[in-house]
Amino acid sequence: MSVEKDRADGRKVDQLRPVQIETGAISTAPGSALIRMGETHVICTVSVEDRVPPFLAGTGKGWLTAEYGMLPGSSPRRVSRESSASKPNGRTREIQRLIGRSLRASVDLQRVGERTLYIDCDVIQADGGTRTAAITGAYVALQLACRQLLAEGKLAASPLIEQPLAAVSVGIVQGVEMLDLCYTEDSSADTDMNVVMLAGGGLIEVQATAEAAPFDRRQTDRLLDLAQGGIESLHDAQRDALA
Numbered sequence: 001m002s003v004e005k006d007r008a009d010g011r012k013v014d015q016l017r018p019v020q021i022e023t024g025a026i027s028t029a030p031g032s033a034l035i036r037m038g039e040t041h042v043i044c045t046v047s048v049e050d051r052v053p054p055f056l057a058g059t060g061k062g063w064l065t066a067e068y069g070m071l072p073g074s075s076p077r078r079v080s081r082e083s084s085a086s087k088p089n090g091r092t093r094e095i096q097r098l099i100g101r102s103l104r105a106s107v108d109l110q111r112v113g114e115r116t117l118y119i120d121c122d123v124i125q126a127d128g129g130t131r132t133a134a135i136t137g138a139y140v141a142l143q144l145a146c147r148q149l150l151a152e153g154k155l156a157a158s159p160l161i162e163q164p165l166a167a168v169s170v171g172i173v174q175g176v177e178m179l180d181l182c183y184t185e186d187s188s189a190d191t192d193m194n195v196v197m198l199a200g201g202g203l204i205e206v207q208a209t210a211e212a213a214p215f216d217r218r219q220t221d222r223l224l225d226l227a228q229g230g231i232e233s234l235h236d237a238q239r240d241a242l243a
Contacts, residue, residue, distance in 0.1 A: 007178065007185070008185075009182065013176055013177065013178045013179065014229060014230075015179065015180075016037070016168070016179060016180045016230050017037050017038030017040075018038060019037050019234065019237045020036040021035050021036075021137060021140055021237055021240075022034040022035075023144060023241050023242070024144070026043065026045050029047060029141070029145075030047065030144070030145040030148045031140075031144035031145030031146070031147075032044065032045045032141050033137045033138070033140040033241065034137070035136055035137030035140070037129060037133045037136075037180065038127055038180075039125060040126055040129050040133050040182075041123070042121055042123050042124065042130060042134045042137050043124055043137075044119070044120070044121050044122075044134060044137040044141040046117055046119055046142050046144070048115055048117060048118070048145065048149065049115060049116045049118065050114070050115045051116060052114050052115065052116055056114070057114070059114075060114060061110050061112070061114070062109045062110075062111075062115050062116065062117065062159075063109065063115075063117070064103055064104045064109065064112075064116070064117040064119065065100050065117075066097075066099035066103065066118075066119040066120070066121065067118070067120050067121070068099055068120075068121045068131070068134060069082060069088075069092065069121075069122050069123065070123040070126060071122060071123060071124050073124075074123045074125050074126045075126050095130075095131045095134070098131060098135075098194075099119060099121060099131065099134055101205060102165065102167065103135070103142060103165070105196075105204045106139065106198075106204075108159045111159035112155070113154075113155070117142065117145065119138045119141070119142065121134035121137070121138055126183070127182050128182045128183035128185065128186040128187075129168070129169045129180060129181060129182070129186070132168050132194055135166065135196060136166040136167055136238065139166065139238060140241050140242060144242070146158050146159060146160055161198075163198040163199040164198070164238055164239070165196065165197070165204065166196075166197065166231045166238060167194060167231070168180055168227050168230040169181045169192070169193065169194050169195075170193045170227045170230070171185065171186065171190075171191050171192045171193055172189060172215060172219065173185050173189050174188070175190070177219065177226060179229070179230045189212070190210070190211060190212040191208065191211060191212075191213070191219070192211055193206065193207065193223050193227070194206070194207040195223075195231070197227065197228060197231045199232070199235050201228055208223075
């Protein structure tokens with residue numbers, strides 16, 4: 001892999017798109033963040049309810065679940081509202097589950113008590129990497145919500161584990177391994193991978209697909225190394241936003 005090759009937007013292959021995380025974007029939510037990764041913009045909010053699903057009632061343990069959606073104008077071609085359908089489509093359900101699994105891995109649900117943390121991620125502009133941007137932004141919103149619960153005396157201690165969590169896409173495009181794919185790169189990638197990782201390199205989830213050609217173990221390791229470098233930079237952006 002050569003990191004000297006420029007991409008269509010002028011980035012090096014191991015370079016993230018410009019990242020901005022704005023906290024408190026929604027004043028009515030206990031925690032919220034607007035994350036911009038290049039031309040992908042996602043608003044993430046956390047809401048809290050003092051109840052849990054029936055299977056957790058009486059256990060003293062909390063729950064975290066996620067919803068994800070794309071606003072109609074988030075893509076050049078209008079995205080139909082899923083409220084007009086009987087249920088979310090397969091892609092939406094898969095992304096919601098990924099976000100929920102990822103964020104649950106960063107929380108001690110026993111410390112949450114019998115309440116539910118709802119993560120809502122709404123894509124307001126899409127240019128690839130919406131699910132990974134949603135996870136990265138939602139972690140910041142979750143941090144803020146937990147701070148508020150602590151300040152209100154509803155939590156005795158923070159339920160969040162010490163290592164921050166973020167996610168990024170990587171892939172192989174025309175034989176070149178790249179970090180943080182935009183839509184044009186993602187749509188033409190030979191291999192597409194989404195990586196969710198803790199600080200220090202602990203893996204939470206890896207989604208990888210050979211879209212056009214198989215990839216081998218050595219390429220997998222290089223893609224994970226690319227992802228780790230990008231996620232370390234995302235952790236810096238998260239810390240700056242939370243500071």
